[in-house]
Amino acid sequence: MEVTFEKVQEALSFVIEPDLKKDIISLNLVSNIEFQDGTIRFDLKISNPAMHNRKRMEEACEHHLKRVIGQSIKVEANVSAMPKAHERAPEHRTMLPNLKHIIAIASGKGGVGKSTVAANFAAGLAQKGYKVGLVDADIYGPSVPAMFDVSKEKPSTETIDGKEYIKPVENYGVKMLSIGFFSTPDQAVVWRGPMATKALTQLFGDANWGELDFMIVDLPPGTGDVHLTLVQQIPLSGAVVVSTPQEIALVDVRKALGMFSLPQINVPVLGLVENMAYFTPEELPNNKYYIFGEGGAKDLAERMSINYLGEIPLVQSIREAGDVGRPAVLQGDSLQAKAFNQVIDNTLKALNIKV
Numbered sequence: 001m002e003v004t005f006e007k008v009q010e011a012l013s014f015v016i017e018p019d020l021k022k023d024i025i026s027l028n029l030v031s032n033i034e035f036q037d038g039t040i041r042f043d044l045k046i047s048n049p050a051m052h053n054r055k056r057m058e059e060a061c062e063h064h065l066k067r068v069i070g071q072s073i074k075v076e077a078n079v080s081a082m083p084k085a086h087e088r089a090p091e092h093r094t095m096l097p098n099l100k101h102i103i104a105i106a107s108g109k110g111g112v113g114k115s116t117v118a119a120n121f122a123a124g125l126a127q128k129g130y131k132v133g134l135v136d137a138d139i140y141g142p143s144v145p146a147m148f149d150v151s152k153e154k155p156s157t158e159t160i161d162g163k164e165y166i167k168p169v170e171n172y173g174v175k176m177l178s179i180g181f182f183s184t185p186d187q188a189v190v191w192r193g194p195m196a197t198k199a200l201t202q203l204f205g206d207a208n209w210g211e212l213d214f215m216i217v218d219l220p221p222g223t224g225d226v227h228l229t230l231v232q233q234i235p236l237s238g239a240v241v242v243s244t245p246q247e248i249a250l251v252d253v254r255k256a257l258g259m260f261s262l263p264q265i266n267v268p269v270l271g272l273v274e275n276m277a278y279f280t281p282e283e284l285p286n287n288k289y290y291i292f293g294e295g296g297a298k299d300l301a302e303r304m305s306i307n308y309l310g311e312i313p314l315v316q317s318i319r320e321a322g323d324v325g326r327p328a329v330l331q332g333d334s335l336q337a338k339a340f341n342q343v344i345d346n347t348l349k350a351l352n353i354k355v
C-alpha cells in the first residue's frame, strides 16, 4: 500500500494520549512526518515522558500504523515531553507572541479580593515602567472598568492590514478590556459556556494589545468550566492565587492549586497572596489585628510548596480606592501601596525577573 501523509495521520488518530484522553492527531502532538526506505518517522510530544509511557506510546503508534498501512513498514517515533506552559517562550507561541508574561490572578473562592489584587498588580507594574495589559475575565461580575474609573468607556475598533481589531481602553498606563464594556449588568447572565469562552478568547486574540511586558488576567472565582477552557487556551506564564486567612477560604485554595496542576493545564503557580491578612486603623499603622488568625496562609503555602508572596492589610482606603477607580498602589508610599509593591516584587522574583 502507498504511504501517504493522510494515511499516517489516519492511523495515528487511533492513538490516545493517556493524560489528555484525546487522540494525538487532534491534540496536534505529531509533527515532522517523513517516509523513507520503508520507514515512517515522526516526532511525538506526550505529557508524561516516563520510560514506560514512552514505550507504550511507541507501541501504540506502531500497532496502528501497521494495521492501517501494512505490516511490512518500520516505525520510528521520536517521543519527547510536551513543553510546560511556562516553557512556551513567546517566540515559540503562535498565539499572543507579543505578550511576554501572561499572569492569571485566581482564587478558589469568590469575594476574597481577586479583582482588587489584579487591578493593583496591573497599575503597580505600569507605575514601575512596564507595558501592561489587563483582561477582566470575570463574566459574572466584571469589576475592572469600575476599579479603573472607565465604566462609561466603549472600546473602539481599528483596522490593521484589513483586519478589524478591538482597541483596549487605557488608564494609569494600563491597557484593559472587560466583558463589562460590551454588556450591561443585566445582560451578563446570558454569557454562559462556549459563548463566554469565545467572547473571552476574543478579548485576547481580536484586540490590538501591541507589545506588552505583562498581561494580567482577572479570572472568575472558582474552578468552573469557563475557567478550565480559558486557562487551557491562553498560554499563561503562571498563576497568582489570592486567599483571605479564614480556614474556609484556604480549603478552596487547594482546589485552585489542583486545577493549575492538571496535566492538560500545567500552569506554574507563582505563589499565594494573603488578602485582608490583618486589620490596621489608618491612623495607627503599627497596630496590626489578625482578626481571622495569623500565619494560616503562610503555613498552607509552605505545606503545598508554593511561594508566599505577601500579605495585604484590610484597610478602608483599599476599598475606597477601588470604588473611586484609582488603585491603592498609586497612593505614594502608603502602607497599602507598599504592601502591593512587595507582592509584585516577590512575583517578579518568582518569574526570575530582577527587581
Ligand SMILES: Nc1ncnc2c1ncn2[C@@H]1O[C@H](COP(=O)(O)OP(=O)(O)OP(=O)(O)O)[C@@H](O)[C@H]1O
Residues within 6 Å of the ligand: 107, 109, 110, 111, 112, 113, 114, 115, 116, 117, 138, 141, 143, 220, 221, 275, 276, 312, 313, 314, 315, 316, 317, 318, 319, 320, 322, 323
Ligand atoms: N485589602 C482590602 N482592604 C479593604 N477592602 C478590600 C480589600 N480587598 C478587597 N476589598 C474590597 O472587598 C470587596 C471585594 O473585593 P474584590 O471585588 O476585589 O473581590 P473578588 O475576589 O474579585 O470578588 P468576586 O469573586 O466577586 O470577583 C471590594 O469592595 C473591595 O474593594
Ligand SMILES: [Mg+2]
Residues within 6 Å of the ligand: 114, 115, 116, 138, 141, 143
Ligand atoms: Mg472579581
